[in-house]
Amino acid sequence: MERGLIVTALLLLLTSATTNAGGTRTLLSPGPSFREAPAFRNGNGCPSPLSQESTIHMAMTLDSTYLRGSIAGVLSVLQHATCPENIAFHFLASSPRPLRRIIASTFPYLSFRIYRFDTSLVRNKISSSVRPALDQPLNYARIYLADLLPKSVPRVIYFDSDLIVVDDVAKLWAIDLGSTAVLAAPEYCHANFTSYFTSRFWSDPLLPDAAFGGRVRTPCYFNTGVMVMDLERWRSGKYTAKLEWWMGVQKKEARIYELGSLPPFLLVFAGEVKGVEHRWNQHGLGGDNLHGLCRDLHPGPVSLLHWSGKGKPWLRLDAGRPCSLDGLWAPYDLYIKRSTDGAVERFADD
Ligand SMILES: *[C@@H]1O[C@H](CO)[C@@H](O)[C@H](O)[C@H]1NC(C)=O
DSSP states (O other), X not given: OHXXXXXXXXXXXXXXXXXXXXXXXXXXXXXXXXXXXXXXXXXXXXXXXXOGGGOEEEEXXXXXXXXXXXXXXXXXXXXXXXXXXXXXXXXXXXXXXHHHHHHHHHOTTOEEEEXXXXXXXTGGGOOOOSXXXXXXXXXXXXXXXXXXXXXXXXXXXEEOSSEEESSOHHHHHTOOOTTTXXXXXXEETTSOGGGGSOHHHHTOSSXXXXXXXXXXXXXXXXXXXXXXXXXXXXXXXXXXXXXXHHHHIIIIIOOOOSSSSHHHHXXXXXXXXXXXXXXXXXXXXXXXXXXXXXXXXXXXXXXXXXXXXXXXXXXXXXXXXXXXXXXXXXXXXXXXXBOTTSOBOOOTTO
16 A cells, blocks of 8 residues: 555656647646546436436546556446436545546546545455455445445445446446345356355354344345445445444454455345346456456346456556457557657547
């Protein structure tokens, strides 16, 4: 995390905005530079962007490591939305200032807010997992959305920073959570649920029943990178404290799982989640957590591609060794690559 702070401090000091002859604002060296996204306008029949009831609220995290992925994700949401002006983004970041400037210059027409996520909230609650990237405090920020976002936001779609949509998020937003569900997400009942927890957990006389006793349905795996969250039910049910309680068991009492922020969500919500069509999270495209090999799509239609796992499309594309599906991410990449001599290469629409 110290390294992350230094990187963002450098961004803050050194990034400068200039306007080139064509009027395109481009961020010049030595921070990351992104092309400006076009203005996306509402189609016919969209409600007024001023009407709060018709706003679609999206939440994502921003940090220097995944910034390129977050920006591609935002662009994909806008590009496939029928009513892009009705979408509001809520970004969580541990050092908002330099990131706010980059988002504002990349998306000059975007309705967004950045909230500071205080990493000390979770730092001492995290236990190390199988992959260090999973232990970044910002991975746990989704647990605190209900506290950080204003009370006027009743529902939010949370997206990880390594995904793109190829469909209108309004369809995901419209899901009916029924009378009790706090979360909606695609569920995977064929995945081996047992394997997400250690034998220490399953052999404990109390813990499995404390977690899953009395669930309305069989607990199934779901991926926490795509979730529709009812923030009002979350707040009144004190779900942040429930997730923190299980993190405390893992940290202080017994190693009950190997992954990062996912298992606490399974412990609290599995079997109570409102199922979403699988097309809304074609996950695992980054390969597994250790090797990051290429993966294929699961059978069926696709609305969202998610490079969960170790491999990330921008890294594989830059290394000249992309997986074939990484080509589907590339059109959303606004990053301006620098050639080795430090000059800025301009791409595509310039
Ligand atoms: C599921 O995972 C557990 C723990 O890793 C393993 O013992 C069990 O054999 C697996 N079950 C199936 C059906 O693969």
